[in-house]
Amino acid sequence: MPKAIALCTPVTDYLVHVDHIPPPDSGASLLEHSFQYGGNAATAIVTVARQGVSAGIIGNVGGDDNGIAQRVDFERHGVDTRYLAAREGKETPYVICLSDEKTNGRSFLGKRADNRISPYPEEELDMDYLLSADYLLLDSNTPATRKAAAAMKAKGGEVMFDASSYSETQEAMLEYATIYITSEFYWKTRYGERDLFECCRDMMQKGPHTVIFTLGADGCAGVGPQGEFRLPAFKVDHVVDTTGCGDTFHGAYIVGLERGLDAKECARWASATSAIKCRTIGGRAGQPTADIVEKFLATGEMDLSFVAERLAYYSRVHYELGEA
DSSP states (O other): OOSEEEESOOEEEEEEEESSOOOTTOOOOEEEEEEEEEOHHHHHHHHHHHTTOOEEEEEEEESSHHHHHHHHHHHHTTEEEEEEEEETTOBOOEEEEEEETTTOOEEEEEOOOTTBOOOOOGGGOOHHHHTTSSEEEEOSOOHHHHHHHHHHHHHTOEEEEEEOSOOHHHHGGGGGOSEEEEEHHHHHHHHTTSOHHHHHHHHHTTSOSEEEEEOGGGOEEEEETTEEEEEOOOOOSOOOOOTTHHHHHHHHHHHHHHTTOOHHHHHHHHHHHHHHHTTSSSSSTTOOOHHHHHHHHHHOOOOOTTHHHHHHHTTSOOOOGGGO
């Protein structure tokens, strides 16, 4: 059985990396493009599996080609897909991710579909399977995620919630989470200029034992069971694409927990993993293995020898299960 499980809705990403974002009626140079797969908790669980911790996913995809491709990609990474349900007549969420070399910024163009997928049904949860794990990764507030989180927390497992931006719906998951990792945007939207550590402690009063804010180029900061910590970002000579860096941070943090690290060292491991990932377009192709992260932390050397093969794989959508 998996040690870590994500309960979420995966997304198919078409990634476009240009030299700059052109104004209307002008052009730009296309530097790279790639079909990959995303979603916050979905990418995080791939990070977990890529670094050698057994992983599974519970979620919905459409009964379309992109749904097949999602399953292929999860299974390629060793993620258990027995509860990845293909919903016939529904469309797998699809996003165009636009990034540019000039600003290292990102824009996301999501397709609005009348036949979009509903959240995974609460009544379909296999609680024996779910509670066989020690870690649960979530990125949404639904009846199923609340039920799963409450059960995992009652068992004494870890529930990690990824709040990419602030909303009352996202904040309501504080009471269900043990680890709540969110962004600088959440902090500034929710608390303005209030002291970051004070904000962490305010959020911890609602449930989590650990709250961390990721701060982009300024690293990360948070409060865990051992107290406050702040870590600078690792120096990266050439950032290609930050798509998926936050998701990667979440998954790598779980790997750190499994390796017996405290909150600060988990965050350091997660930051190193994200630094390596941002050298490659997309959220999946640049995912390093644990030995690559260890080498980077020990020597500062970023081994990217694996990237060419992975980018070649992601040069097209993989529709056939036999291609896994």
